Amino acid sequence: MVGEEALKISTIVKFSQNVLLGIAAFAISIYWSYAKSVDDETKKEKPTLKIIWERFPKFVLGFIFASLLFSFFISPETNAEIKGSLKFIQGLWFTLAFTSIGLETNFKDLFQQDNKKPLYAFLIAQTFNIIVTLIIALLLFQ
Numbered sequence: 001m002v003g004e005e006a007l008k009i010s011t012i013v014k015f016s017q018n019v020l021l022g023i024a025a026f027a028i029s030i031y032w033s034y035a036k037s038v039d040d041e042t043k044k045e046k047p048t049l050k051i052i053w054e055r056f057p058k059f060v061l062g063f064i065f066a067s068l069l070f071s072f073f074i075s076p077e078t079n080a081e082i083k084g085s086l087k088f089i090q091g092l093w094f095t096l097a098f099t100s101i102g103l104e105t106n107f108k109d110l111f112q113q114d115n116k117k118p119l120y121a122f123l124i125a126q127t128f129n130i131i132v133t134l135i136i137a138l139l140l141f142q
Contacts, residue, residue, distance in 0.1 A: 009137050016136045017129060022060040024125070 030052060070079055110119050 005141075009141050012140055013133045013137050016133045018063065020129060020132060022063060025057040025060050 070082075074082070110122070113119070
């Protein structure tokens, strides 16, 4: 369970989850743009690229940009230096982000709602994520 092989598998699983997060975020922004209009005016017309852009989670672009930059354009030596100096900031932002999500999340409301669709959406998304990353890991490491 611990060792070089476990590290390889966990890296692929985590990378797969990160990629799926970007794809899911884009798909959700498109869905909400077409299915869930904000007001009566947008209900009358098909959503424009502007509306899709407004609802698109911009962190996905930052993730893609940083991944491409550090994968192909920054030398491994510079990459190591930058990673080391940014580790504290990364931890701080990570903590702030998840604390903020925690402040906004109310599981009690999720379970007590008459409409269980948000609960089902959460459970289905998590199950899908687990199954897809497990399949990817199995295919790559058999």
